[in-house]
Amino acid sequence: MGSPEPKKTSGVGKGVSFVSERLFYVLGIVLFLLAWQTASWMKVFGENFSDAFSPLAALLALIEMGKNGDIVHHALPSLRRVLISLSLAVVVALPVGVLVGYFKRLEQLTYVPFQFMRMISPLAWMPIAIIIFGVGDLSVTFLLWLVAIWPLILNTVHGAGRVSPLWLNMAKTMGAKDRGILTKIIIPAAIPDMLTGLRLAVGVSWIILVPAEMLGVPDGLGYFILDTRDRFRYDELMATIFIIGLIGYLLDSANRWLISRFAWKI
C-alpha cells in the first residue's frame, strides 16, 4: 500500500507512441504485400503464371468470387465443419480433462496413450475414417474432431491439476459439497488453460481443414483449392489462400479476445 505511482507519460508522448505502435503493424502488411508483388514480378511462380499469382490478380479474383458467391459457397461449409467438430471436441474434452486433471491415478493411467495419440496426424486415420463413415462430411468432421481434442484435453488437464490444495481445503471448511467444489473452484481454475487449449485447437483444426476437404467433399475451401488448380485459375487459387489465411486470423483473434476477457491472471 502507498507505493508511489509510476510517472505517467505525457499526453503528447502517449499519442505518438499510439500512432507508432499502429504504424508498424500497417507497415508489416504493406511489406508483406510488396514481397508478394515482387515475387510475382520476378516470375518466382513460373514464366507463364506469375501474373496470375500477383496480389492485384488475387484482389480482382476475390472481387469476382465475392460477386458470384464462390466465397460464401465454400467458406460457409468449411466454417460449419470446423465449428461442429470443435463443439463436439469441447463437449468431450472438457469433462475428460477435468476428471483426468483432478484424479492423479486417472492422469497416470492416460498419460502415455494421450501423449502417443496426440502426435499422430489425423490424416493418417483418413482411410479408417472413410471405412467407418464413408466419403463425405462425416469423415471430415471426424478427422477435425480428432485433431482438436488433444490440445483441449491436455490443457484442461493442466488447468484442473493446477487447483491449489489450499482452495480445496478452504472450500471444505466452508461446507462445500463435491458439486460446489467442481463448479466454483475446479472449473473456474481451469478456464485460462481451457481457453489456451481452445486457441490451439482452433489453429490446428483450421490447418487440417484444407487437406481434409481434399478427400472427396463437394465444397469447402480445401475442395476449392483443387478446383481452381484444375481450372488453371491461379488468381482464384491465390484469392482462396488469402481467404483461408484471413478467416484463420479472425478465428484466432476471436480466441485471443476470449482469453483476454475470461482468463483470470495470477
Add this chain to the structure above:
Amino acid sequence: MVDNKNGTLRSSTPSAQISLKGVTKSFLKGSGRVEAVSNCTLDIAENEFLVIVGPTGSGKSTLLKMIAGFETPSSGEILVGGKPVMGPGVDRGMIFQEYALLPWRTVLQNVELGLEFQLGKRTPQIRERAMKYIDMVGLTYAVNKYPVELSGGMKRRASLAMILVTKPRILLMDGPFNALDSKTKLTLHSEITRIWEQEHNTIIFVTSELDEAVKLSDRIVVMNKAGRISKVFANNLPRPRFGKAALEPAFHHRFIELREAVMDEVKAGAGKVNCAADF
C-alpha cells in the same frame, strides 16, 4: 500464572469446546518415525483466545491442521463440542499462512463464496452479509478489486472476511499475520480482537511472535522441538490492550514480564529436547 508440566491440565470441564487427548502425529522419516506432535493434552474453553507459540518445527501448524481436520492424529483424540473430529467442518474456519483467495473472484465475490456453498446460490442477502464483513475488516473501498491488485495486508483482511462471514464457532489461524509490516499488523491485531469480542468465537492462533501472543491471548501454549506442550501460561493482562491502556507503566511492566517468561520457555524448548526420535 498457572504452570502445567508436560501439558497435562485439569480434566475436561463441561464448558470445554475443544479437547485434545494425548494427540500424537508421527511421520515416517528415513528408517524411523518422527513425532511432529507428541502426546498433547489440552482443553480449550468456549470463547477462549488461545495462542500457540514455539520454535519452528515444534508441530504448532500440524496440531492446528489436525484440529481443522485436514490431518488425522496417529494416536489420541480430538473432540470438538464433545464429538470427535472426522474431517474439515463448517464449525471450524481456518485462515491459512498463504492466501487462499480465488484469483478469478473480486474481494466481494471471494467473501460471498462460503455463503454460496452453504446456500447453493447467490441471493441479495448474501451480498449484504458479505458487505458487512468486508466493512468489518475495513476493505469496503476495495470490494471490486481482484486479489492480484491487493497488497499483502489487504489480502489478509480479505481472507479474514472470507472465513468470518461463514460464522465459524472456532477460528483456526495459522500465522495469519506473518510477513506483514508492523503498522498493518497492529491494525489487524485490534481488528481480530474486536471481532472476537463481537462474535464470541473461540480462536486458536499459531504464531512465532511473542509480542503478538501476549497482546492477543487468554492463554499461551508453548510447544517445544519434540512436539510436546512444555508449558501453558495464563495471560491475565487486562483488556483492552491497545492504544492508551498499553502505555500505562504497570501494564507495560506486566506485559514485558509475561513475554520474558514465555521467551525463556520457548528458548528452553528450542534446544535438543528429547530429539532422540529424530535420529
